[in-house]
Amino acid sequence: MPNLKDIKRRIQSVKNTQQITKAMKLVAASKLRKAQLAILEARPYAIKMMDVLNHLAARCNHDLHPLLDVREGDRTLLLIITSDKGLCGGFNGSIIRKTAQYLKDNAQNENSLIVAGKKGNDIFRNRPVEIRQDIIGWTKGFDYLKAKETGENLATLFAEKKVDRVFMIYNEFKSVMQQEVVVEQLLPVIPEKVEKKDDTFVVDYIYEPDEETILDQLLKRYMTVEVYRAFLESSASEHGARMTAMDNATRNAGEMIGDLTLTYNQARQAYITKELIEIVNGAEALKG
Amino acid sequence: MSQKLILSVVTPEKLLVSEEVDQVNVPGSEGDMAILYDHTPILTNLRSGQLSYEKEGETITLVVSGGYLEVTDNRVTVLAETGEFLHEIDRERAERAHANAEKQLNQTDLSEEEFIKAQKKLFRAVARLENLNNN
Numbered sequence: 001m002p003n004l005k006d007i008k009r010r011i012q013s014v015k016n017t018q019q020i021t022k023a024m025k026l027v028a029a030s031k032l033r034k035a036q037l038a039i040l041e042a043r044p045y046a047i048k049m050m051d052v053l054n055h056l057a058a059r060c061n062h063d064l065h066p067l068l069d070v071r072e073g074d075r076t077l078l079l080i081i082t083s084d085k086g087l088c089g090g091f092n093g094s095i096i097r098k099t100a101q102y103l104k105d106n107a108q109n110e111n112s113l114i115v116a117g118k119k120g121n122d123i124f125r126n127r128p129v130e131i132r133q134d135i136i137g138w139t140k141g142f143d144y145l146k147a148k149e150t151g152e153n154l155a156t157l158f159a160e161k162k163v164d165r166v167f168m169i170y171n172e173f174k175s176v177m178q179q180e181v182v183v184e185q186l187l188p189v190i191p192e193k194v195e196k197k198d199d200t201f202v203v204d205y206i207y208e209p210d211e212e213t214i215l216d217q218l219l220k221r222y223m224t225v226e227v228y229r230a231f232l233e234s235s236a237s238e239h240g241a242r243m244t245a246m247d248n249a250t251r252n253a254g255e256m257i258g259d260l261t262l263t264y265n266q267a268r269q270a271y272i273t274k275e276l277i278e279i280v281n282g283a284e285a286l287k288g
Numbered sequence: 289m290s291q292k293l294i295l296s297v298v299t300p301e302k303l304l305v306s307e308e309v310d311q312v313n314v315p316g317s318e319g320d321m322a323i324l325y326d327h328t329p330i331l332t333n334l335r336s337g338q339l340s341y342e343k344e345g346e347t348i349t350l351v352v353s354g355g356y357l358e359v360t361d362n363r364v365t366v367l368a369e370t371g372e373f374l375h376e377i378d379r380e381r382a383e384r385a386h387a388n389a390e391k392q393l394n395q396t397d398l399s400e401e402e403f404i405k406a407q408k409k410l411f412r413a414v415a416r417l418e419n420l421n422n423n
Contacts, residue, residue: 044303048296048365052358056331144300205358208318208332217333218356221367225300 004271007264011257018253024087025246032176032239039173039232046229053222056215057189059204065212066159067219070188073164074109077132077157078102079150079186079227081170081234082120084139088238089245091171091179092119098181099169103129112163114154116231132157139235147228155223158187170230171237177244179237186226189219291325295341297350297366304350304371311342312364314357315415329360334368336408336415349374353412370412377416386413 057068080099082092099120103111115121116135124131135150157163166187171179207214295312297305312323315337336353355368389410392398398406 041302042300044296045298045300045367048298048367052331052356052365052367055358055360205329205331208316208330214331214333214356228300 004264004267007260007267011260011264014253014256014260018250018257021246021249021253025243025250028239028243028246032236032243035232035236035239036173036176039229039236042229042232046225049218049222049225053189053218056205056218065215065219067155067187067223068189071161071164073161075163075165076106076109076111077114077154077163077166078111079114079154079166079168079170079230080116080120081168081230082115082117083234083238084118084137086119087245088242089248091238091241092117094179094181095169095171096120096123098183099124100127102167102169102183103127114150116234138231139238142231142235144224144228147231148224151223151225151227152220154186154227155220168226168230170234171241173233173236173240176240179241184230186223189222293323293325293327293362293364295364295366297339297352297368297371299355299368299371302371304368304373305341307341307343309341309343309364313338313340314366315339315352316357323359323364325362327359327362329358331356331358333357334366336411338374338415338418339366339368339371351377351416353415354408379417382413382416385409386417389413 078099080095082095086092096119099113112130112132113124114133114135115124115131116138118136121131121134121136133153138146154166158166165185168182168184168186170182170184172182174180205211292308292310293312295305295307295309296303310324314321314323315335317333317335320337321332334352334355334357337351338349339352340347340349342348350371350373352366352368352371354370355366358365358367389406389412392406393403393410
């Protein structure tokens with residue numbers, strides 16, 4: 001027979017937890033709204049940028065710019081984006097799993113990492129892989145300038161031939177309930193193949209002021225925009241994941257409280273019955 | 289009038305315009321341009337200034353600063369750094385920005401980078417005010 005007092009204490013403790021998860025859910029929901037808006041508004045720009053770059057890269061000469069340079073080497077740099085805080089379900093776990101899988105599959109390459117977020121750093125610090133840079137605390141006040149810094153850093157590493165390829169691994173925001181881990185090649189920029197229709201040919205642009213200047217600026221801008229977008233996607237995903245996780249936790253806590261309350265009532269009932277039997281027995285004994 | 293251009297103006301913060309239009313006038317880095325149907329592909333820088341487009345006889349004006357313009361297959365894409373519709377500009381703020389930029393430029397100990405930054409700021413402020421004064 002479980003002790004009544006113990007059950008009561010359990011119920012109280014679960015209730016407290018539920019209160020916390022509920023509050024966290026609400027906080028995540030309000031942060032999510034902001035993050036969602038930011039990513040939805042930033043996406044068109046990133047997509048258009050990609051379009052322009054694709055058109056351009058399909059036309060121009062690839063020797064023109066170091067960031068288009070496809071090299072044979074196998075030094076790969078991964079930018080992985082995790083969160084600083086936990087309690088967001090599988091958000092960090094899936095990123096870390098994907099990264100570990102990638103490192104395993106490409107073990108013959110010379111891999112290095114740039115890890116954003118405390119959670120990712122905690123894990124990869126103890127693994128046998130080089131971490132070039134850690135970006136801890138990005139979730140607080142991330143902006144375009146910070147993205148620019150990171151983007152330019154990546155571009156420099158690539159242009160100076162310290163790495164041969166750059167990938168990003170991050171959570172793409174699908175919906176509030178859904179995030180998808182994507183691995184995206186950032187550098188060298190791969191142009192999509194432009195479909196050539198038989199009777200037309202690709203006309204080169206008129207460039208003002210000139211091809212090289214524009215290409216250079218555009219590529220730098222592209223790096224920043226892509227990094228910025230990846231971070232925004234991540235941020236929205238994180239809040240979404242946390243909200244879902246906390247919603248589940250709150251619901252589970254509710255269920256647990258229900259179960260415990262039932263047990264408590266049963267125990268109380270049993271206790272009362274037992275006491276009644278004792279009284280009746282006592283009365284019987286006196287009568288006899 | 290089925291020959292329309294598809295215009296989209298985007299900034300990192302927002303998709304500003306996505307419409308079918310008849311004509312687009314842009315402030316190119318080498319001079320202003322008007323783009324009509326069947327324009328040849330072009331890729332150019334933009335400077336701070338006034339971008340307008342005509343649609344069914346109506347002219348709508350935006351103030352953009354910096355960025356790129358691409359034209360292919362009658363699609364006009366403007367990737368601007370910032371952009372706002374003329375009627376949304378806050379005059380007081382624009383004037384303040386203008387005064388600030390001027391003050392900065394008057395300092396003598398600016399590094400080249402700072403100078404360019406301040407100069408850009410000034411151009412942006414001038415573009416905003418110029419358009420306000422014209423209307």
